[in-house]
Amino acid sequence: MIPDDAMVALRAMLGERLSTGKSDLALHGRSETWHAEMPPDAVCYPKDTAEVAQVMTICARHGVPLIGFGTGTALEGHASAPRGGLTVDFRDMAAVLEIRPEDMLVRVQPGCTREALNTELRATGLMFPVDPGANASLGGMAATRASGTTAVRYGTMRDQVRGLEVVLPDGRVIRTGTLAAKSSAGYDLTGLFVGSEGTLGLITELTLKLHGQPEAVSAAICAFPSTGAAIETVILAIQMGLRPARVEFVDAATAAILNARDGASFDEAPHLLLEFHGSDAAVAEEAERFGELTTEAGGSGYRWATQAEERTRLWTMRHRAYHTILASRPGSTAVVTDVCVPISRMGEAIDRAAAEIAASAVPGPILGHVGDGNYHAILLVDRSDPAELAEAKRLSDGMVAHALDLGGTATGEHGVGLGKLHFMEREHGAGWDVMGAIKRALDPDGIMNPGKLVRQN
Amino acid sequence: MIPDDAMVALRAMLGERLSTGKSDLALHGRSETWHAEMPPDAVCYPKDTAEVAQVMTICARHGVPLIGFGTGTALEGHASAPRGGLTVDFRDMAAVLEIRPEDMLVRVQPGCTREALNTELRATGLMFPVDPGANASLGGMAATRASGTTAVRYGTMRDQVRGLEVVLPDGRVIRTGTLAAKSSAGYDLTGLFVGSEGTLGLITELTLKLHGQPEAVSAAICAFPSTGAAIETVILAIQMGLRPARVEFVDAATAAILNARDGASFDEAPHLLLEFHGSDAAVAEEAERFGELTTEAGGSGYRWATQAEERTRLWTMRHRAYHTILASRPGSTAVVTDVCVPISRMGEAIDRAAAEIAASAVPGPILGHVGDGNYHAILLVDRSDPAELAEAKRLSDGMVAHALDLGGTATGEHGVGLGKLHFMEREHGAGWDVMGAIKRALDPDGIMNPGKLVRQN
Numbered sequence: 001m002i003p004d005d006a007m008v009a010l011r012a013m014l015g016e017r018l019s020t021g022k023s024d025l026a027l028h029g030r031s032e033t034w035h036a037e038m039p040p041d042a043v044c045y046p047k048d049t050a051e052v053a054q055v056m057t058i059c060a061r062h063g064v065p066l067i068g069f070g071t072g073t074a075l076e077g078h079a080s081a082p083r084g085g086l087t088v089d090f091r092d093m094a095a096v097l098e099i100r101p102e103d104m105l106v107r108v109q110p111g112c113t114r115e116a117l118n119t120e121l122r123a124t125g126l127m128f129p130v131d132p133g134a135n136a137s138l139g140g141m142a143a144t145r146a147s148g149t150t151a152v153r154y155g156t157m158r159d160q161v162r163g164l165e166v167v168l169p170d171g172r173v174i175r176t177g178t179l180a181a182k183s184s185a186g187y188d189l190t191g192l193f194v195g196s197e198g199t200l201g202l203i204t205e206l207t208l209k210l211h212g213q214p215e216a217v218s219a220a221i222c223a224f225p226s227t228g229a230a231i232e233t234v235i236l237a238i239q240m241g242l243r244p245a246r247v248e249f250v251d252a253a254t255a256a257i258l259n260a261r262d263g264a265s266f267d268e269a270p271h272l273l274l275e276f277h278g279s280d281a282a283v284a285e286e287a288e289r290f291g292e293l294t295t296e297a298g299g300s301g302y303r304w305a306t307q308a309e310e311r312t313r314l315w316t317m318r319h320r321a322y323h324t325i326l327a328s329r330p331g332s333t334a335v336v337t338d339v340c341v342p343i344s345r346m347g348e349a350i351d352r353a354a355a356e357i358a359a360s361a362v363p364g365p366i367l368g369h370v371g372d373g374n375y376h377a378i379l380l381v382d383r384s385d386p387a388e389l390a391e392a393k394r395l396s397d398g399m400v401a402h403a404l405d406l407g408g409t410a411t412g413e414h415g416v417g418l419g420k421l422h423f424m425e426r427e428h429g430a431g432w433d434v435m436g437a438i439k440r441a442l443d444p445d446g447i448m449n450p451g452k453l454v455r456q457n
Numbered sequence: 458m459i460p461d462d463a464m465v466a467l468r469a470m471l472g473e474r475l476s477t478g479k480s481d482l483a484l485h486g487r488s489e490t491w492h493a494e495m496p497p498d499a500v501c502y503p504k505d506t507a508e509v510a511q512v513m514t515i516c517a518r519h520g521v522p523l524i525g526f527g528t529g530t531a532l533e534g535h536a537s538a539p540r541g542g543l544t545v546d547f548r549d550m551a552a553v554l555e556i557r558p559e560d561m562l563v564r565v566q567p568g569c570t571r572e573a574l575n576t577e578l579r580a581t582g583l584m585f586p587v588d589p590g591a592n593a594s595l596g597g598m599a600a601t602r603a604s605g606t607t608a609v610r611y612g613t614m615r616d617q618v619r620g621l622e623v624v625l626p627d628g629r630v631i632r633t634g635t636l637a638a639k640s641s642a643g644y645d646l647t648g649l650f651v652g653s654e655g656t657l658g659l660i661t662e663l664t665l666k667l668h669g670q671p672e673a674v675s676a677a678i679c680a681f682p683s684t685g686a687a688i689e690t691v692i693l694a695i696q697m698g699l700r701p702a703r704v705e706f707v708d709a710a711t712a713a714i715l716n717a718r719d720g721a722s723f724d725e726a727p728h729l730l731l732e733f734h735g736s737d738a739a740v741a742e743e744a745e746r747f748g749e750l751t752t753e754a755g756g757s758g759y760r761w762a763t764q765a766e767e768r769t770r771l772w773t774m775r776h777r778a779y780h781t782i783l784a785s786r787p788g789s790t791a792v793v794t795d796v797c798v799p800i801s802r803m804g805e806a807i808d809r810a811a812a813e814i815a816a817s818a819v820p821g822p823i824l825g826h827v828g829d830g831n832y833h834a835i836l837l838v839d840r841s842d843p844a845e846l847a848e849a850k851r852l853s854d855g856m857v858a859h860a861l862d863l864g865g866t867a868t869g870e871h872g873v874g875l876g877k878l879h880f881m882e883r884e885h886g887a888g889w890d891v892m893g894a895i896k897r898a899l900d901p902d903g904i905m906n907p908g909k910l911v912r913q914n
Binding site for chain 2: 145195374407408409435453
């Protein structure tokens with residue numbers, strides 16, 4: 001509930017850009033995945049940082065929860081409103097503010113999506129490489145420390161955010177970081193807000209690093225006799241200094257589904273799909289060197305190409321995987337697991353997860369960004385069946401517990417949200433209390449995205 | 458002053474490993490640079506994390522300041538004890554604990570130096586690339602977010618620390634980060650402690666990323682008609698996707714000093730020295746492509762080589778620069794400036810700094826890690842002459858003010874310590890208050906390295 005006084009003040013300020021329409025509330029409380037719908041009491045669409053600061057000041061005065069919202073593509077219920085309150089939707093703050101080609105930087109507003117940014121960059125020869133799959137907003141990607149297929153070469157949002165403008169819950173506006181490539185001037189506030197999931201403040205501007213569009217790209221595919229052989233090949237490649245831009249793992253179950261439903265004829269075996277970025281000579285050399293490693297590992301059917309059409313063909317398996325998996329059980333919802341383990345233990349971790357899924361009633365092919373040790377089981381459940389949902393959660397929790405035993409993390413890239421909160425104490429120990437102390441220092445009244453990330457009072 | 462009760466408790470615990478010897482205190486309060494000697498009241502040499510925690514618990518109980526100490530190579534007075542207290546010297550916690558070649562990680566104790574680590578790694582084919590010049594301890598390098606010549610390719614300590622063990626001022630021991638390559642599980646505590654200069658806790662263990670020793674290395678040198686032409690070439694190279702491992706700038710003044718004192722015969726012009734890491738083919742391709750850029754920029758005398766001896770010869774200028782500069786004014790002390798600016802503004806920033814130095818009574822050749830926008834004037838002063846010291850500080854402050862105007866930072870890699878404290882408010886604005894709030898949340902009694910980094914009470 002938002003107190004009447006607060007609503008009056010917000011309405012006076014925002015007019016039509018404050019909404020309490022039922023469908024709008026539902027849309028902002030909905031999750032793309034299995035999390036229950038938890039709508040806010042109102043949604044607002046600020047136009048600039050000053051408005052965000054004003055909104056936050058009003059909410060702080062009245063103790064109204066504040067939830068940041070980009071495109072609503074978070075997978076762990078980050079944008080839901082378990083305690084009601086006001087959702088701040090950055091739809092109208094989506095501009096590319098400044099491109100600095102010499103510094104290879106761009107300043108954007110938080111609602112700008114990664115695809116919109118890359119469209120804007122096309123003519124500059126530069127690109128923003130982080131690719132989580134969904135066309136997420138850059139503010140949301142920073143808030144969840146997103147990554148995806150290209151992190152093996154370009155890193156995650158942690159590595160790609162140079163600086164931020166953040167509005168604190170008391171309405172103060174701070175700028176973190178500088179335009180310089182590095183700094184030793186005090187605590188890394190940029191790094192603190194990246195991944196803080198809107199629990200410390202709202203991001204109103206981002207300065208992001210850009211990269212040259214690769215001169216050439218090569219793509220490759222290979223089948224392997226076992227998960228372990230595939231992973232071992234990746235480990236050797238990285239040790240040798242190969243720097244693939246993407247290394248995607250697709251399991252035998254996925255190959256089988258693609259064959260059955262898509263008329264494909266893949267070996268029903270684990271596959272790796274790779275992409276290399278660089279000069280013509282470099283991408284050819286990397287693709288050839290990787291090919292030699294696959295032979296030593298007993299891989300089969302290794303092929304690589306540099307022409308765009310041929311590359312797309314080689315990657316068909318990966319491009320079609322997620323949607324074909326979803327369609328393989330019509331009407332199902334995906335519970336997408338998201339652990340990340342030390343790469344040395346990834347083969348055994350994936351094999352164990354696959355065995356546990358096979359022994360359960362829930363289907364769940366496994367895809368992975370295996371250059372990082374990050375993989376996802378796509379557990380297909382009937383969302384209306386509590387027993388299936390419970391089984392999927394049991395499987396996911398088992399994978400997390402195993403990942404933590406191996407020295408890994410409960411979430412490689414999807415974030416904590418509501419879905420991983422129950423593992424934070426186990427993962428961080430007393431470090432979780434330190435996170436709580438930081439939260440209290442910056443948001444003493446606990447109005448920023450309450451119910452998420454830190455220990456709940 | 459350390460209260461008698463605290464000394465008794467510390468002595469009972471540490472015996473001979475608690476020292477109050479005058480020379481020991483002086484050694485730990487001394488700076489390598491121009492900062493005044495400020496010795497602690499005692500120095501201790503703990504053997505393990507449990508001892509560090511015990512020491513900190515005793516000091517917390519008695520309000521005794523605690524200062525971490527590695528090798529004493531910090532340049533901004535980080536390890537000095539302006540309020541006395543106990544220095545915790547990690548001399549006896551210097552082990553390499555575990556090498557994980559498949560994960561390309563190593564666990565070390567904080568007193569381990571970067572050279573000791575690389576010696577230990579030699580046979581593994583792996584290396585730790587961060588190179589700040591001095592043979593600093595890895596704990597100290599993390600605490601100051603150090604970088605150096607290789608940051609242009611490998612990043613800074615921010616990028617190379619995977620996780621930490623930290624003892625908090627109340628004696629709690631936390632572990633930050635995991636062995637996984639990435640994580641979205643909550644606030645980035647690793648990033649918060651890296652660069653915190655011992656003001657939030659003491660680092661007792663580090664997990665660091667390793668890299669493959671490059672298969673091949675090429676080195677190159679080129680003279681340029683102007684600073685701007687040199688910098689423009691670096692900008693183009695990075696935009697093209699070249700990934701040099703080092704890009705060092707040496708100014709005309711340094712070339713002149715080397716000619717005069719060292720019998721060298723360099724063009725008295727700005728130079729760039731580069732190093733490329735990769736496969737044989739890749740380092741040759743990068744060196745050749747860079748050469749083409751130097752021609753377009755009016756560069757002269759471009760040479761490159763891959764044989765070790767020849768590489769060393771090409772880099773003579775850089776290897777000899779610092780010590781020859783120091784020796785050019787016998788008995789002088791260096792005030793080393795350390796700003797970092799957006800690379801697009803670096804040419805004008807260096808030219809302006811050089812002009813201001815030329816107009817002053819203090820000599821100060823300029824060297825730079827220009828791939829990052831970071832450069833240092835080596836201001837040579839007679840430390841016993843207050844007027845010269847004041848003039849050097851005026852020049853340094855002028856460079857910082859200009860860097861901040863350009864969107865840069867007061868310190869690229871040396872840290873805040875005592876020397877840059879007076880610029881923190883100007884650089885961070887309200888963000889500095891946020892740093893203060895974090896400090897109070899984690900160190901409410903202000904015993905961790907007091908007098909540094911945050912606003913002083």
